[in-house]
Amino acid sequence: MNTAPIKKWIVLEEQDVSPSPWFPLLLHKVQLANGQIVDDYYFAPLGDVVMVLAVTPDNQVVLVKQYKHGLGEILIELPGGMKQKGRTLVESALNELEEETGIKTTADKLISLGKISNNPTKTRQITYGYIVFDAEFNSVQKPDETEAIEVLTMPAPEVLQQVKDGGIYVTDSMNFIFKAAALYPEVFGC
Numbered sequence: 001m002n003t004a005p006i007k008k009w010i011v012l013e014e015q016d017v018s019p020s021p022w023f024p025l026l027l028h029k030v031q032l033a034n035g036q037i038v039d040d041y042y043f044a045p046l047g048d049v050v051m052v053l054a055v056t057p058d059n060q061v062v063l064v065k066q067y068k069h070g071l072g073e074i075l076i077e078l079p080g081g082m083k084q085k086g087r088t089l090v091e092s093a094l095n096e097l098e099e100e101t102g103i104k105t106t107a108d109k110l111i112s113l114g115k116i117s118n119n120p121t122k123t124r125q126i127t128y129g130y131i132v133f134d135a136e137f138n139s140v141q142k143p144d145e146t147e148a149i150e151v152l153t154m155p156a157p158e159v160l161q162q163v164k165d166g167g168i169y170v171t172d173s174m175n176f177i178f179k180a181a182a183l184y185p186e187v188f189g190c
Helices: 089-101 156-165 171-183
Strands: 010-016 026-031 037-043 049-055 060-068 073-077 080-082 111-116 127-132 150-155
Touching: 049 089, 049 171, 060 089, 060 156, 073 171, 080 089, 089 127, 111 171, 127 171, 150 156, 156 171
Parallel strands: 049 127
Antiparallel strands: 010 026, 026 037, 049 060, 049 080, 060 073, 060 150, 111 127
16 A cells, blocks of 8 residues: 655646637646656646526426537536636526526525536536526526527436436536435435
C-alpha cells in the first residue's frame, strides 16, 4: 500500500489548441508528483453546467426531450445548460429552466442538490443541480436557435423507474434524480 501523500501536478506550459470557440481544448505540459514530465496532456475546460429538477404541485417531474448531436440521439433529461457569462449559478439555473420549459420561479425556491463532475480526467466541468417544488408553467418556452425541445411531465416514481430501466441515461440527470429520490423519498415513492 502506498502511503505517500497525493500531490497535484505542476503545469509547466499551457497552449490553447481549441478547434472552435464552442469546444475549448488545452494542451498541457505537466510534471507529475514523481517528477515525470508529460508533454501531451489534452483536456477541455468546458465551463460549468446547471440543471433543475422541477416538481409540479401534483408530483410530476418536468423533463426535456431533445436531440444531442454528440451521441446522435434524442434523449430525455433534466432542463439545464451552461452557466451563463455574467450570471451566477442560480441565475443561470433560473434562466435555463424558463428558456427550456416555460417555468419561471425565484431564487429562494431553488434548493441545491450539490454538484457532480462527469469526467474530471479530461474535462474541467462541474454540473450544479437544483430542485424546485410547486413548479408551474407560467411563462413562455424560449429555446436557443440550435434547440428543439419537447417538454414532458412524468410522475416522480416513474422518472426514478425510467432511470433504473435505462430510459433516462444522461449521467448528470441520473445523478440528480437519484439524489433527489434519496433526499425526498416521499416525492419519489421510495
